[in-house]
Amino acid sequence: MAATNADADRDVDVEADIDAEPPAKTHDRLRKCVDLLEGVYGLPKSRGSGPVDLLVQTILSQNTTSANTHRAFENLKRKYPDYQTLLDAPDEEVARQIRCGGLANIKTKRIKEALEKIRARGVREEWEVVVKGAERDEMARKAGKTGMINLDFLKDADPKEARDYLLTLPGVGPKTAAVVLLFAFKMPLLPVDTHVNRLSRRLGFVPEEASIDEAERILEEITPQDKYCSFHVNLIRHGRAVCKARSPSCDECVLRGICPYPDRAGQKG
Template identity: 40%
Template sequence: MKNKIDLISPKEIVDLLEVQYGKAIWKRRHEPLDELILTILSQHTSDINSERAFKLLMDEFGDLETVLIAEVPEIERAIKSAGLFRIKAIRIKNVLSYIFEERGSLNIDFLADLPMKEAKKWLTDIDGIGPKTAAIVLCFSFGMPAIPVDTHVYRLAKRLRLIGPKITADAAHDLLERVVDQNMIFQFHVYLINHGRNICKAVRPRCESCVLSHKCPSRIV
């Protein structure tokens, strides 16, 4: 039987993992609409495949305005490398159409002026855009304190008891954003991904090498 241990706080997690991985500094990755389309392309595939598909999409059409008026089969052909290209082509077309109808142009920069809760709702009101996709855009394009809960963040948050075992990944977004200080949300997200990839793996986690193991209730001794 394991001895009872004090649970680790989000601040302790960030402080310890910063030492291990170096300070994570926010920098905009892509323009907001590009980030949104890239994130759609990245669903169920690797970053390499999604970035390649986005490049091919831009090579084929030149800009997203032209993608908007393209036929779905044309979009499908351009993004085949992303996998699930038929679903993603329809989704991209629908998302661009929605934005144009709502805003009169293909621009979502206005989200920067909204409170995060409103910005998140505006994005998730679009069919096919869930909490993770919205959080990625808000975090990486606008620097808002949104936590994209990918498989690594979700696994570590459960193992460290930051969320309960029955909490879904979608529900985890709002829960984690409430317990992690806004000023360290970006770092928290980046560090948990790095730690999940390198140490706290889904199978055979390397607990003996983990700087969080002394306060991890899921550690394998």
């Protein structure tokens, strides 16, 4: 990928000491970063997946490529017409469907435990605290005798409470919770996966010493909310294609003009 805009972007001043950069400049660089990445990768398409599908996909994506995640998810959807059927199937059979994504036994266990917990919640009165009146009755009707394996009750919940609920599910960490809530319900949460974490530090948006939780908070603070999806998806694409973990291709990078990493790493401009 040629850095056609890189030289022109030199006009965005990158502070020699990025730690001393005024917040307004960090905001400018981040907005520039979003624009540049959209110029290369475009705006992310809507995934069109429901929240439970997103949850299952994100568990499947742990420690594997997106191609393998997609294959494993397609296998599950082909084999099981609904999540209750998946829950009723033997573990070994489910694991066979997702073998291509690795860690099949662990992921099967996590997926089934998470689905079971969601189902159990659907048949408990507890969920009445977030879903009320006619909507609750309609959801209970749809749930029928099998309980409710959906997360639609989170739609109007407070984002923090929704996140806390998802974090109680087995196999669900902060990144998975944020992915589900951002992409299914457009809640203002910014998932920090391994690529977002690495690139946002190299780009000087997050201090090296910050924890993942702190990184998430900082990025949510400095990224315009309507750009959370774009920033998240395109940073991942860029991390896979150009700013790789071991060997970032800074000379070919469209972000070079706004990134302090090459200078820090002693590369010539």
